[in-house]
Amino acid sequence: MLDPKKLKYMKSHEWLDLQGDAGTVGISDHAQKEITDVVFIEPPKVGRTVKQGEACCVVESVKAAFDIYAPVSGTITAVNADAVKDPALVNAEAFGKGWLFKLKASAPAEATKLMDAAAYEEFLKAEAAHGSH
């Protein structure tokens, strides 16, 4: 399992593990808890090019479908076939076996626009303080 403290995060709760230009993307543990039981994953096609912030994947729980966004621009290099087959992996191990897709970043520096773990924690606290709908 990846160390959540070493990952980068989007406000839409995707995480990014970036090693050079090789990125792995998933959703945070916080997000999987809120979404509840993931029952379906529609991954992006391998070879597709995506821009930072582009919707490229869908995760569905029992009643809701969620767009998942690319944390950085690049080309999709792999999708997690195990999680597609068993979406519960996202709930079981959001930072590990429940990863969604990998990409080759075309502009790795874009990751500097993302939050680090500390900033993401603060973001979650601020969101919680705002209350729910």
Added chain:
Amino acid sequence: MLSAQLVRAPALDAAGHMALDEAVLLLSPQDALILRVYRWSGPGCTFGYSQKFADAKAACAKGVEPVRRSTGGGIVHHDGDTTFSLVFPWDKTCAPESIYKNIHRGVHQALKARGTANSLWSRRQEGLARDCFARAECADLVDVADRKILGGALRKKGAKGLYQGSLRLKVGADLLIDAITREFGAPALDLEPEWLDEGVRLKEKYMSAAWTERR
């Protein structure tokens, strides 16, 4: 305002309604709260984003073509139900369950205020029933005989959300306005002309085999 929407919003088929909901979701302002009560041009059938077309086709009445929704959930037969949608800001950390429950609680209270007995279903079930009304899920509304009368589904796109609901009772739009107002504040009802135009454009997608039969 109410009559303005009802007059201006055309009677649509399932593909038209799915397209118009997507248009409102995509084009409305970030902080908008928009309630739309469907006017149907005939019977329809919609099914959840991840469901199999073959299952929906098999469940549909003869002559009714199922249309895939962008929201989750199960197969819904629109054959006299009151169908409505809500576009809302979904920019806070909050679970879909709580949004779903809030919308349904509003309808629950609005129905109750008009003397229609109903309750919020609280039991949790495993997985998802193929047909939306086959069983009640947590926070659905049921009647006095525990039959499901309100089900819905959600889609999150960026910081906005779309809810689509089906109420197995004939009610006026005023009840739904009351329901949403109780939980979220007064919704807007007017549709901008460009949203209607975009809905017409997007209808092609919802009629296409590439979308409907993708699974």
